[in-house]
Amino acid sequence: MYRRLLIAVPYLWLLLLFLVPFGIVLKISLSDLALARPPYLPQIDVSKGWEGFANFLSGLDFENYVWLTGDDLYWKAYLSSLRIAAISTVLTLLVGYPLAYGMARAPREWQPTLVMLVILPFWTSFLIRVYAWIGILSTEGYLNQFLMSVGIIDIPLKILNTNTAVYIGIVYTYLPFMVLPIYAALERLDGSLLEAAEDLGSSRAGAFWLITWPLSRPGVVAGCFLVFIPVIGEFVIPSLLGGSGTLMIGKVLWEEFFSNRDWPVASAVAIVLLLILVIPIVLFQRNEDRAREAER
Amino acid sequence: MSQPVFAPWEVPEAEPLIRFESVSKTFGEFTAIDALSLDIFEREFFALLGPSGCGKTTMMRILAGFEAPTSGRILLDGQDIAPVPPNKRAVNMMFQSYALFPHLSVWDNIAFGLRREGMARDLLAARVDEMLRLTRLEKFARRKPHQISGGQKQRVALARSLAKAPKLLLLDEPLGALDKKLRQETQFELMDIQEKTGTTFVIVTHDQEEAMTVASRVAVMDEGKLIQVDTPDRIYEAPNSVYVADFIGNVNIIQCVVSPDDEDSRVRLEWGDGRTPLWAQGEFGAGRRLSLAIRPEKIQVSRRKPDGVANAVYGEIVDIAYLGNISTFHVRLRDGKMLKAQIANTRRISRRSFSWEDHVWLSWSDTAGILLER
Ligand SMILES: Nc1ncnc2c1ncn2[C@@H]1O[C@H](COP(=O)(O)OP(=O)(O)O)[C@@H](O)[C@H]1O
Ligand SMILES: [Mg+2]
Numbered sequence: 001m002y003r004r005l006l007i008a009v010p011y012l013w014l015l016l017l018f019l020v021p022f023g024i025v026l027k028i029s030l031s032d033l034a035l036a037r038p039p040y041l042p043q044i045d046v047s048k049g050w051e052g053f054a055n056f057l058s059g060l061d062f063e064n065y066v067w068l069t070g071d072d073l074y075w076k077a078y079l080s081s082l083r084i085a086a087i088s089t090v091l092t093l094l095v096g097y098p099l100a101y102g103m104a105r106a107p108r109e110w111q112p113t114l115v116m117l118v119i120l121p122f123w124t125s126f127l128i129r130v131y132a133w134i135g136i137l138s139t140e141g142y143l144n145q146f147l148m149s150v151g152i153i154d155i156p157l158k159i160l161n162t163n164t165a166v167y168i169g170i171v172y173t174y175l176p177f178m179v180l181p182i183y184a185a186l187e188r189l190d191g192s193l194l195e196a197a198e199d200l201g202s203s204r205a206g207a208f209w210l211i212t213w214p215l216s217r218p219g220v221v222a223g224c225f226l227v228f229i230p231v232i233g234e235f236v237i238p239s240l241l242g243g244s245g246t247l248m249i250g251k252v253l254w255e256e257f258f259s260n261r262d263w264p265v266a267s268a269v270a271i272v273l274l275l276i277l278v279i280p281i282v283l284f285q286r287n288e289d290r291a292r293e294a295e296r
Numbered sequence: 297m298s299q300p301v302f303a304p305w306e307v308p309e310a311e312p313l314i315r316f317e318s319v320s321k322t323f324g325e326f327t328a329i330d331a332l333s334l335d336i337f338e339r340e341f342f343a344l345l346g347p348s349g350c351g352k353t354t355m356m357r358i359l360a361g362f363e364a365p366t367s368g369r370i371l372l373d374g375q376d377i378a379p380v381p382p383n384k385r386a387v388n389m390m391f392q393s394y395a396l397f398p399h400l401s402v403w404d405n406i407a408f409g410l411r412r413e414g415m416a417r418d419l420l421a422a423r424v425d426e427m428l429r430l431t432r433l434e435k436f437a438r439r440k441p442h443q444i445s446g447g448q449k450q451r452v453a454l455a456r457s458l459a460k461a462p463k464l465l466l467l468d469e470p471l472g473a474l475d476k477k478l479r480q481e482t483q484f485e486l487m488d489i490q491e492k493t494g495t496t497f498v499i500v501t502h503d504q505e506e507a508m509t510v511a512s513r514v515a516v517m518d519e520g521k522l523i524q525v526d527t528p529d530r531i532y533e534a535p536n537s538v539y540v541a542d543f544i545g546n547v548n549i550i551q552c553v554v555s556p557d558d559e560d561s562r563v564r565l566e567w568g569d570g571r572t573p574l575w576a577q578g579e580f581g582a583g584r585r586l587s588l589a590i591r592p593e594k595i596q597v598s599r600r601k602p603d604g605v606a607n608a609v610y611g612e613i614v615d616i617a618y619l620g621n622i623s624t625f626h627v628r629l630r631d632g633k634m635l636k637a638q639i640a641n642t643r644r645i646s647r648r649s650f651s652w653e654d655h656v657w658l659s660w661s662d663t664a665g666i667l668l669e670r
Contacts, residue, residue, distance in 0.1 A: 195362055196395035198382045200409035200460065210408075214399045 022274075029267035030060040040264050064268035073252065074269065078276065080247040084163070084238075085231040088170040092227050093220065095171055096178030100219075101212075103179070104186035115183070118176050130169055130240050137165050137241070161243030169237040174230070178223035185219025186212070218291035225284035233273055249273055302512060303527075304337040311374065313338045313464065313496050314359070319368035321354055321520075328354045330520035331368070338463075341490050341497045343507035345543070346517030352500040353392065356466045359498070360389040372463070383412075388462040392469045392500075394453040396441040402452050403428070403437040409460040427455040430489060447478050454486070458493060467499040471506065483509050504544045508532065516540050532591075537670045541589040546624070548590045548635050550574070550665075556582040562662050568631065575606040575662040587668045592638035594664040597625060597650060598657050606662035611635065613654045625650065627658055 031040040042059030045052035068074045103114045121129060136142045137160040144156040159165050189212060197207035235250030242248070249269065256266035304310040312335035321329040328351045336342050344352045357363045358370065361382030369376050377385060388409070397405050406427050410420045428434045431451040436444050441452065450470060457465055470486070471479045487510050490497050501507050507514045508528040515525040516539075524536045535541035538549055552565035555573060565574045565588060576588055601608055614634075615626035618641075625637045637658055650656060 190393065190395065192391050192393055192395040193397060195360075195382070196389075196391055196397070197408070198362075199360055199387075199389050200456070201383045201412035202408075203383055206412070211397060 025267045025270055027060070028263050029064055029271050030062065031264045032059070032061075032063065033262050033264050038263065039261055064264045065272070067265060068268055068272065074249075074272075077247050077249045077252045078272070081232050081234075081249040082276075084166065084170075084246075084248060085228050085234075088167050088174070088231055089224050089228045091167055092171045092174055092178045093224060096175055096223060097182055097220070099175075100179045100182035100186055103183050104189070111187070115180075118179050118183075122176070126173065127236065130173070130237060133165070133169055133172065133241060134160060137168065160241065161246075163242065163246055165241040165243075166238050166246055169241045170227075170231055170234065173237065174227040177226040181222040181226065182216055182219040185216040189215055218287060221287045222284070222291070225280055225287070229277055229280050229284070232277060302339070304340070305335065305513065310337060312336055312371075313340075313373060314498075315369075315371040315374075317369045317371070319358065319365045319370060321351075321358060321363060322366045328520050329358070329365070332520070332522055334515065334522060334525065336496065336498060338496055339494055341487065341499065341510055341512045343511035343514045344498065344500045344517060345504060345507040345514055346502065347543075348502060350517045351520040352502075352517060353468055356389060356468050356498070356500055359464070359466055360387055361385050386463040387466065388457040388460055388464075389466040390453045390457040390468065390470050392472065394441075394449050396449060396452055396456070398441050400440075401437065402433060402439055402441070402444065405441070405452055406456045406459050408456065413460065423459060427459050430458070430492070431455040431485075446473050447482065450474065450482065451485075454489070458489070458495065461493070462495065464496050464498065467497060469500050469502070471501075471503075479506070480509075486510055508544070516543060534666060535589065535668065538587050538589065538668050539670075541666070541668065546592050546636060546638070548592065548595075550588040550590070550633075552586055552588050554580045554582050554584045554586065563667075568633070570631070571629075572609070574665075576665045576667055577663050578667040580667065584669075588665045589668055590660060590665040592624060592636040593622075595635065595637040595658050595660045597627075597637050597639055598659065599649075599654075601657050602659050605659040607664075608657050608659040609635070610655065610657055613650060613652055613656060616650075616652065625656075627656065 028040055031042065033039065034041040042056050044056045048055070099118075103111060103118075106114060134141070138144075139156045139158065139160065141160070143159070144153075147153045148156065159168075193211050193215075194207045197211050198204070202210060233250045233253075234248060235254055238246045238248040238251055239254070242251075253266055253269050253273070256262050256269060260266075314334075314336040316332050316334040318331045318333050319329055320327065320331050330351075332355070344355060346352055354363060358365055361377070361380065364378065369378065371377070372386070397408065400408065403424060406424045407420055410423055415423070425434075428437055431454055433448065433451055433455060436448055436452075441449060444452070450473070454467075454470065457467075467486075471482055474482060483506060486497070486499075490510075499507075499510060508531075511528060513525060514528050514531050516523045516531065518539060524531060524540045526534075531540060532544055535544065541547045542549065550565075550567050552567040552574065555564045555566050557564055561579060562575055562577050563580055565576060565586070567574060567588075574588065580586065596602070596605075601610075609629055611627040611629040613625050614628050617624040617626070620641070622638050622640050625639070627635050627637060629635065635658055
């Protein structure tokens with residue numbers, strides 16, 4: 001009995017925090033826009049009993065999804081989001097891997113401090129940190145002031161409100177999610193494996209490619225998914241740092257909800273986004289399972 | 297019977313494969329290897345024996361190239377190996393932890409070193425299969441390291457380090473993780489493989505039985521120094537110090553002083569007021585303080601005082617350790633000194649002739665013990 005109760009907890013959690021909201025959003029996405037409160041139809045008329053429920057069901061349709069295919073704004077935004085997510089994942093990996101590698105090779109007694117430093121930015125608000133980047137990247141910002149005072153450039157660089165600023169913001173924000181799993185994989189790596197590889201005739205660089213890299217791959221894959229999945233739906237960074245040319249589905253979603261007040265279409269956008277995300281999430285889970293398998 | 301005895305260390309003009317010339321290694325203030333000189337010859341099975349922390353692994357790591365000696369030289373085939381990096385040395389090491397690559401199959405683990413040499417595919421496959429046969433691992437070639445047992449892992453590690461046919465193979469406590477029976481089987485397997493391949497083996501162990509079983513010569517180490525380097529039987533029968541005698545097997549140590557009235561090639565030893573003096577082989581001046589080391593199995597146990605024996609002492613059996621094939625008797629002499637004697641259990645235990653609290657005579661000849669100066 002006690003055990004069943006224990007098992008029920010995560011399922012209850014899933015039901016309350018995922019399935020119920022998902023059901024609501026799904027329902028809204030099948031509804032029609034209306035000048036009402038809430039701004040969509042149909043509603044269930046409980047007083048009419050079964051008949052009310054039947055009326056409600058017949059009022060649902062896939063109109064909004066058909067609408068999404070009609071306007072190329074949506075699929076362009078999806079594609080652009082995927083592209084930005086992919087590029088920033090690669091960039092984060094390029095910055096994060098050497099960082100994690102350096103951390104794992106640092107003296108043992110230093111490592112907890114280094115991990116702390118990686119996590120430290122989470123202690124201040126995410127919004128404030130993104131705003132701080134505006135101060136750094138804007139035309140009169142610290143970066144341009146510095147570069148001009150050193151004499152590298154004469155005209156200030158336009159970084160803010162471009163995709164470059166978005167990439168900088170994403171790499172900065174999501175770096176810990178890349179560094180920590182890679183660090184965890186590298187930190188577990190037995191140093192005698194590298195010595196064995198050298199003993200058997202491979203160079204230092206060879207030992208890295210043949211031993212370190214493949215053994216840290218589960219960490220790399222985990223880190224990439226942890227960055228890629230949330231970045232697809234990212235809204236704050238592109239709207240604060242990006243410009244009019246930055247097309248991301250998170251922004252589109254926000255505008256549908258709050259500017260157009262078209263909840264049904266916004267919900268349809270969200271459901272499609274979720275369907276897109278299911279693929280990498282499933283792949284991520286498979287990677288985790290495999291990593292756990294290999295550990296035994 | 298015409299086969300010559302393998303003993304290159306007794307041939308003065310023999311060139312060693314490895315020569316340590318006063319090699320030292322310090323870690324900060326701590327001296328791990330202390331001015332160590334040693335020759336190891338081709339085709340030898342050389343065992344390094346010593347307590348934990350005495351510098352055995354450090355010595356191996358210097359040979360493999362992972363540590364550089366602080367001073368001194370190491371010659372391999374007459375060449376100083378200091379400038380040769382580990383991946384260029386004709387030396388392979390089998391790691392204490394095996395260090396198998398977890399993401400590679402058994403086959404690929406063994407092929408790893410050969411691939412780095414750029415060996416042709418068919419030659420490589422043939423060599424790997426040969427190694428698999430040698431270590432009886434054919435059935436496990438496709439498995440990953442985490443899918444095989446401890447004993448099999450150990451054989452993979454051995455096959456991997458042998459695959460490149462090194463001049464010198466270093467084995468760092470290779471059998472440490474195995475249970476006793478598997479360990480003994482593997483020891484014979486190792487000797488067999490060493491004989492078949494003709495590779496020079498240096499094995500590190502802290503198990504004296506293992507060293508005695510496999511090695512052509514044994515080096516007993518303590519705190520970074522070599523105490524004695526000799527064949528297993530000489531180490532056992534003629535230890536050069538109390539340390540070695542005590543480290544290898546069981547031994548009785550009797551502190552004694554040489555008395556003036558000696559005979560030809562043997563000395564009389566006083567070992568306490570009121571005790572009958574002992575006789576032992578050796579030539580030492582009167583008044584020297586020595587330690588007499590006698591192995592328990594060289595002491596006879598009898599009810600009546602035997603005739604014509606050089607040394608006989610009387611005591612009471614206080615403890616019997618029955619080990620199956622042999623029994624060890626702990627005998628207390630009249631003044632409290634304890635001696636151990638061992639006899640083979642050729643009869644069933646119920647018919648054993650001695651038991652607790654029996655009074656017995658312990659006797660040994662004047663050649664049974666060995667006199668040690670340190
Ligand atoms: N890298 C190192 N730094 C400091 N001390 C070391 C290092 N490697 C070994 N030692 C010390 O050297 C001594 C010998 O170690 P080792 O060769 O591993 O002994 P063992 O005979 O047990 O294999 C030990 O006391 C150990 O603490
Ligand atoms: Mg060791």
